[in-house]
Amino acid sequence: MTTDLRRARNAVVVAFAVNGLAFASFISRTPAIADGLGLTTAQLALMLLCLSAGSVAGLPLAGPLVARLGPGRSVLVAALTETVGLALLALGLLTASVLPAAIGLAVTGLGTGVWDVAMNVAGAEVEQRRGRTLMPRLHAAFSIGTVVGAGIGAATAATGVPLAAQVLGVVVLIPLVMTVAVRGFLPSVPAPTRAEGGTGVLAAWREPRTLLIGVLVLGFAFTEGSANDWIAYALVEGYGASETVGAIAFGVFVSAMTVGRTFGGSALERYGRVAVLRAAAGLALVGLLLVLVGGSVPVALAGALLWGLxxxxxxxxxxxxxADDPAKAAARVSVVSSVGYTAFLAGPPLIGLLAQDAGILTALFVVLGALVVGLLATGAARPTAGAAPVEPARR
Structure with missing residues (x-):
């Protein structure tokens, strides 16, 4: 691997990790958002819907933005946008005002959505250049970021640090780190070159396999996003646990995600994508049921572990x-990211609205349907005949 490629890999790893940290640093403390703004469960769900709406609004912009500016500049623009949003969220928390907090979450979602698509495009390009499985480890970096963010959330909750102060710390961190990191990204391919090769985003939206992969990602992303947004709240409201225990449950979930993504490469190489994904769906199902009907905090924490794996x-x-076809990887990754990220953020607010009347544990049964959808679409992940060979992820 060349020096430039190694530098690009490290830069993309940083982008994934900081993205995860920024998200988990405030989402792990959803009870504090509700308490600080005086929100009911349904009102908290509407606040989270602002986050989702911002992300959904950003997704159609991400593909053209990446094509025009390249993944690196797009990530930086998105990171700075998210910084502005988090600053507004902190202002709302400091003044106990819902309006700036809601606007802040929407702007945060806008930045997060574009950031997610852009860094996945960058990761796919590095993976193809290396000729080795990389994407699970990049997402492991995201999970490591969420573990750190959840740890910060648990520590600040336990020590009584206001959420606004915690968020302001992240506001300072994001631009400092990302301004340096994006300099290491691979040079982008000019948009006209991609268009001439028939690799445009609009064309990718009409490809059956790409859309089925999007459905696969949608199911798993809904499963992941529901836990990200609601597992801490489920422990607090469903089991009567403290906010600290809720943050610990979130930490268990994202830690399990990290382990699965760090060591999943060898399983993928040995058993193939389809078999591994089907086994993973079974684990998530068992874990979800332990959280929902386990009856005790220790069982629910064990369920969070399996859910995350x-x-x-x-x-x-x-x-x-x-990204199996390098010539069309960027457009297809943009489409699949857009589909998956819509479920990742738009689904959990629906759960919150259902939880207002049915309770959070009952509402989370909706995730079972998403798992079935993802399971049924796993066949689309089978490598195409023309896919470039990839070496094992671990030596």
Missing amino acids: GASLGFPVGMSAA
């Missing part, structure tokens, strides 16, 4: 499958 590989394997 099971949900860990769906998104990164979907990205790799979308």
Whole structure:
């Protein structure tokens, strides 16, 4: 591997990790958002819907933006946008005002959505250049970032640090780190070159296999996103646990995600994408049921572990499958990321609205349907006949 390629890999790893940290640093403390703004469960769901709406609005912009600016500049623009959004969220928390907090979450979602698509495109390009499985480990970096963010959330909750102060710390961190990191990204391919090769985003939206991979990612992303947004709240409201225990449950989930993504490469190389994804869906199902009907905090924490392991590989394997053809990788990864990210953020607010009347544990049964959808679409991840060979992820 050349020096430039190694530098690009490290830069993309940083982008994934910081993205995860920024997200988990405030989402692990959803009870504090509700308490600080005086929100009911349904009102908290609507606040999270602002986050989702911002992300969904950013997804159609991400593909053209990446084509025009390249993944590196797009990531930086998105990171700075998210910084502005988090600053507005902190302002809302400091003043106990819903409006700036809601606007802040929407702007944060806008930045997060573009950031997610751009860094996945960058990761796919590095993976293809290296000729080795990389995407699960990039998403492991995201999970490591969420573990750190969840740890920060648990520590600040336990020590009584206001969420606003915690968020302001992240506001300072993001631009400092990302301004340096994006300099290491691979040079982008000019948009006209991609268009001439028939690799445009609009064309990718009409490809059956790409859309089926999107459905696969949608199911697993819904499963992951529901836990990200609601597992802490489920422990607090469903089991009467403290906010600290809720943050620990979130930490267990994202830690399991990290383990699955770090060591999943060898399983993928040995058993293939389809078999591994189907086994993962089974693990997630068992874990989800332990959280929902386990009856005690220790059982629910064990369920969070299995839930995280099971949900860990769906998104990164979907990205790799979308990038099987290097000539069309960027457009297809953009499409699959857009489909998956819509479920990742738009689904959990629906759960919150259902939880207002049915309770959070009952509402989370909706995730079972998403798992079935993802399971049925796993066949689309099978490598195409013309896919470039990839060496094992571990030596």
